[in-house]
Amino acid sequence: MRTVAIIGSGMTRFGKHHDKSVIDLMSEAVLEALALSKVDRIDGLIVGTMSPEHYENRIGIANILAGHLGVEGAIVMRAENTSGSGGSALYTGWLTVACGLADIVVVVGGEKMTHLSTEENAAIIAGLVHEYERRTGVTLPSYAALVARYYLYKYNVPREALAYVAIKNHKNGSLNPKAHFQKEITPEDYFKSKMVADPLRVMDYAPISDGAAAVVLAPLDIASSYTSKPIVIKSIVGATDTLVLHEREDLLHLEAVRTSTQRALKEAKLTLNDVDLLEVHDMATILELIELESMGFFPRGGSWQAVIEGYTQLDGELPVNSSGGLKSKGHPIGATGVSQAHEVFLQMRREAERRQVRKDVRVALSMSMGGFGNNAYTVVYEVGW
Amino acid sequence: MVTSNSSSLNALVVQVCQNCNKTYYPYKARCRCGSTNFRFAEVNPEGRVLTYTVIYVPPKGFKPPLKVALVELSGGFKLLGRYDDSDEPRIGERVIVELRDGVAFFKRLPREDG
Numbered sequence: 001m002r003t004v005a006i007i008g009s010g011m012t013r014f015g016k017h018h019d020k021s022v023i024d025l026m027s028e029a030v031l032e033a034l035a036l037s038k039v040d041r042i043d044g045l046i047v048g049t050m051s052p053e054h055y056e057n058r059i060g061i062a063n064i065l066a067g068h069l070g071v072e073g074a075i076v077m078r079a080e081n082t083s084g085s086g087g088s089a090l091y092t093g094w095l096t097v098a099c100g101l102a103d104i105v106v107v108v109g110g111e112k113m114t115h116l117s118t119e120e121n122a123a124i125i126a127g128l129v130h131e132y133e134r135r136t137g138v139t140l141p142s143y144a145a146l147v148a149r150y151y152l153y154k155y156n157v158p159r160e161a162l163a164y165v166a167i168k169n170h171k172n173g174s175l176n177p178k179a180h181f182q183k184e185i186t187p188e189d190y191f192k193s194k195m196v197a198d199p200l201r202v203m204d205y206a207p208i209s210d211g212a213a214a215v216v217l218a219p220l221d222i223a224s225s226y227t228s229k230p231i232v233i234k235s236i237v238g239a240t241d242t243l244v245l246h247e248r249e250d251l252l253h254l255e256a257v258r259t260s261t262q263r264a265l266k267e268a269k270l271t272l273n274d275v276d277l278l279e280v281h282d283m284a285t286i287l288e289l290i291e292l293e294s295m296g297f298f299p300r301g302g303s304w305q306a307v308i309e310g311y312t313q314l315d316g317e318l319p320v321n322s323s324g325g326l327k328s329k330g331h332p333i334g335a336t337g338v339s340q341a342h343e344v345f346l347q348m349r350r351e352a353e354r355r356q357v358r359k360d361v362r363v364a365l366s367m368s369m370g371g372f373g374n375n376a377y378t379v380v381y382e383v384g385w
Numbered sequence: 386m387v388t389s390n391s392s393s394l395n396a397l398v399v400q401v402c403q404n405c406n407k408t409y410y411p412y413k414a415r416c417r418c419g420s421t422n423f424r425f426a427e428v429n430p431e432g433r434v435l436t437y438t439v440i441y442v443p444p445k446g447f448k449p450p451l452k453v454a455l456v457e458l459s460g461g462f463k464l465l466g467r468y469d470d471s472d473e474p475r476i477g478e479r480v481i482v483e484l485r486d487g488v489a490f491f492k493r494l495p496r497e498d499g
Contacts, residue, residue, distance in 0.1 A: 119445060126444055132411040135488050136467055137440060137447040145438035146455055146465075153436070153476055198439040242417075246455055246463040247409065251436065 001098045005223040005230035005384050006215045008037025009342040014211035014330030015180040022112035025212035030108050033214040044075040044105035048089025049334035054124045082128045086337020087368025087377030091236045097217045109338035110212030121208050130244045143372045144284035145197035155301030163190040164308050165285035166203050173324025175355035180209045180330030204285045209330030213339035229349045230384035234268035238377045254294040254373035261295040261378045268380040279340035279366040282325040315358040337368030344381050395483040396427050408462045430482045432458035437474040
């Protein structure tokens with residue numbers, strides 16, 4: 001296996017793009033990444049997206065994009081894993097380069113969602129839960145509420161703990177010119193927001209967004225001819241958990257997140273202590289907490305204190321979601337996993353401007369997952385210079 | 386759809402793996418242990434609320450506020466279903482499950498202490 005590096009990345013602003021299709025958004029992200037990496041060819045194009053079929057009645061999205069971008073004679077395909085489509089696309093692109101089957105591979109993720117109503121979006125996303133669960137009226141946001149209530153109860157946690165995750169991510173997002181929401185929130189804003197599924201409010205959830213992100217991958221041995229600061233992908237590991245939530249032994253533990261993190265670190269010959277920065281999948285505030293605990297960064301029931309004490313903020317010991325996370329940066333579903341790699345790329349190169357983390361980032365980790373941790377991909381990155 | 390010899394129309398009949406005893410509802414084609422040999426059994430329908438939520442923005446076709454609970458039945462089997470009472474559920478309270486058109490509904494049982 002060859003060592004693979006990211007040599008360029010790009011991203012549209014996340015938010016509402018009334019005048020653009022998912023093809024326009026993905027093209028914008030890819031062109032930005034290509035311009036930065038200065039590559040003169042594309043050997044492979046991997047597209048991560050959940051459901052252009054539902055959103056824009058497009059099938060064969062990878063071929064449509066390849067056509068629009070003039071990608072001919074290349075290996076082109078789509079990778080899909082619902083909310084974690086970006087993670088599975090990174091995996092596929094990384095594997096293609098690592099195996100020596102292609103040299104310059106572009107990975108792009110994107111989704112166009114905001115032209116449909118919240119109800120229409122909810123109906124599409126409900127398609128990913130088990131039919132039985134759907135028939136009870138439960139979808140992903142209410143899964144999060146069931147888990148949040150149990151977390152607050154079991155560890156005797158104040159509701160403010162969840163607010164602090166949202167406040168921290170909004171603060172980071174307020175410094176990110178590509179975030180959907182670039183506005184800080186106060187505890188009052190949080191508690192005034194409408195209850196969606198008790199105990200979770202509007203301010204606990206990621207918004208519905210449009211957007212795309214892209215990275216350009218190359219084997220490390222030729223990466224230096226494109227950039228003096230390549231970011232090495234040390235490992236990517238995917239792992240699954242049960243689809244049906246109540247089949248899990250422990251509702252507060254995401255086994256797919258634990259397994260993919262532990263295996264990815266082991267393959268990279270690194271440990272949790274080596275990790276300087278994290279991008280995780282905070283579709284709901286509670287998920288950031290239980291993901292950090294499932295990964296092993298904090299003891300069970302212990303991550304919320306770390307958030308409140310500032311341990312995970314930009315100038316903290318372990319910055320989490322410096323981009324603003326799904327909560328504030330936005331969550332154009334297929335784009336999210338790739339946008340995590342974009343954030344790591346900027347942070348490691350110290351190009352994240354106003355949201356640049358204080359500490360030097362030598363090793364970072366991102367986790368992109370489908371559904372409620374049904375299928376998680378964890379990526380370990382290291383500076384390549 | 387897997388059928389069963391359930392004696393009661395509304396009783397919960399679960400699928401039990403013959404190899405590892407893991408219990409499922411809804412049913413699966415293959416157990417996590419790899420086995421495809423299952424038996425079907427009625428379970429004690431009483432359990433306790435492990436967690437719950439009240440959904441104010443439910444999917445189309447459901448009326449808010451929609452109460453759902455995750456219940457641990459006797460024997461440790463967990464099941465998600467609708468909470469069928471005008472009051473809000475309480476964690477730890479005793480409930481009894483019945484199936485309606487394949488979906489679990491939980492009804493509150495009197496407190497043990499009377």
